[in-house]
Amino acid sequence: MTDLRRRFVEQLRRNGAPLTPELAAAFAAVPRDVFVAEGFQRRDGSWARPGTAGFRAAVYRDDVLVTKIDGRVAVSSSSQPSLMAIMLDALAVRPGDRVLEIGAGTGYNAALLAALGARVTSVDVQADVAEQARAALAAAGVPGVRVLTGDGYTGVPGESFDRAIVTVGVAGVSPRWLAQTVPGPIVVPVEHAGTHPVLAVEGGAEGPVTATVICPSGFMSAAGPLTAAHPGSHPAPVPSGGLIGFVPFAPARWSPALDSYSYRDLWYAAGVWSRRATHAALPDRDLSGLVLLDDDGTGGAAILPDGAVLAGGEQAHRYGTTAVQIVDRWLEAGRPSMRSWRIGLELAGDPQAPIWVPATWELRPEHL
Ligand SMILES: C[S@@+](CC[C@H](N)C(=O)[O-])C[C@H]1O[C@@H](n2cnc3c(N)ncnc32)[C@H](O)[C@@H]1O
Missing domain, CATH: 3.30.310 (TATA-Binding Protein)
Structure with missing residues (x-):
């Protein structure tokens, strides 16, 4: 392990990441820099490229790295590592598990899953992003990960998985993931009040489907039917300058x-x-x-x-x-935490490609 990665793991722990020994070893083993070989966008809008001053130090920070933009909108990234750690911890992967990931992005999260012993199938809707993830996984020598191109809504028809993790913000859960993932859970950031709290979702494709909240997050939104509007949708986030006369x-x-x-x-x-x-x-x-x-x-x-x-x-x-x-x-109500809600989901969205969306909430008294 390099000093840089040892300090990285310590930083994640300080930031509250739930690092089991296995998860700490995965973050220490997987070279994040290999997964951002084309560079990333700094907060000031400039691009950091491999080999430039401070590149590796910036890669091994607990920060999101935007790796592709369309106009001014980020369309792919390596998510914040401490958030990845919380989601991976909630997924509770066991060696040998077949894991479906929606949103391959850089391939870094898939590589962490592989380091935990999972056999991973990762789907990304952007062909060039999927190709770069494949190249990075090969360059890092990560075995056991397959990257497919396609809309993640369909999952992988005809296959089954033990767990699923979604690393892009969605409005609801595809029934295909529920059908393909047994026993679960599915760990997925689902829109709520303009953000994407990460949910642990359980249930069958025909329902009932229930969820609890794992943590807050602010993922980028998915393309396609996964972000369809539905009767319970909240308004889209309002950019700077949008509110008047407050x-x-x-x-x-x-x-x-x-x-x-x-x-x-x-x-x-x-x-x-x-x-x-x-x-x-x-x-x-x-x-x-x-x-x-x-x-x-x-x-x-x-x-x-x-x-x-x-x-x-x-x-x-x-x-x-x-x-x-x-x-x-x-x-x-006793200042309930977001983790104290039990959520019931209902089928809604595009009738051709419906999704299970949060629809009912009740407080779990034991979690108040
Ligand atoms: C935050 S990035 C994923 C981060 C990734 N897991 C990593 O470790 O780098 C989100 C990715 O989701 C992909 N995406 C967006 N909509 C999608 C969809 N409908 N199906 C599959 N992938 C999608 C984007 O192309 C983007 O690469």
């Missing part, structure tokens, strides 16, 4: 403000109780957060991490009042 509506409740985990818990509950909850860049603040968006898409109410509510637009009073009620309700 002014204070209700004062702060907490000092210090909620930490990012508790704020995510409140946000998750807001998404359960309001179809208008989403993610937005907050006006006049260097902050993005939870907003109840009005039908115009420019007004509504924002709930800040300190509990203060801002409101704007023609229905500012109505949305501001609802926002205050949501904070009250979350407090009265």
Whole structure:
């Protein structure tokens, strides 16, 4: 193991990644730099290329590496390693397991799965991305991974798997994955209130299908029927400058403000109780957060991490009042964590390619 990778593993542990000895060994063994051989986009928009100053140090950080953009939109990346660790831990892979991965991307996560002893089939919708993943897996000498090109909705017809992991944000779960994956679980980031909480999903293709939340995440969205709109969809995230005329509506409740985990818990509950909850860049603040968006898409109410509510637009009073009620309700419920909800899923989306989407929620008292 190189010093760089040893420090990388220590950093993941410090950042709260649930590193079993097997998972720590996988992160130490797999050379992430080989999987970003074409470079990645830095936060300032420039590209970091192999061989340039600081490249390897940046690769072995607990950070997402954007590896392909379309215009200004990221369309492939190597996800944040500590998030990958949480998802892999939830997948509970055993040596010899057949694992279906949707979203091959760089191939790095597939290589980690292989290091855990899994036999991996990974599907990516972009042919050039899949080809680069194959090349990287070969260059790193990783056995036991097959990369296919296609829309992940179909999984791999005619095959079966022990577990499935989805590394791209979706609106719902393909019935094909449920049919092909026994016993499961399927670990999958599913849209909720403008973000993608990662769910552990269980059930058969015909239902019933249930889920619990593993952790918050902000994955890029999938192409195709996996992101179909459905009756329970929340509005799409609002970019910077999208909200207009927000002014204070209700004062702060907490000092210090909620930490990012508790704020995510409140946000998750807001998404359960309001179809208008989403993610937005907050006006006049260097902050993005939870907003109840009005039908115009420019007004509504924002709930800040300190509990203060801002409101704007023609229905500012109505949305501001609802926002205050949501904070009250979350407090009265005992500040439930996002992990305390049991989710029931229903079939919706494109009738030609339906998906199981979150539709009902109940609090699991033992997790409050
Ligand atoms: C965040 S990246 C995956 C990260 C990857 N697991 C890794 O370790 O680098 C998301 C990938 O999902 C792919 N994708 C998007 N929509 C898809 C779909 N409908 N089916 C399969 N792959 C899809 C994208 O092409 C992209 O490469």
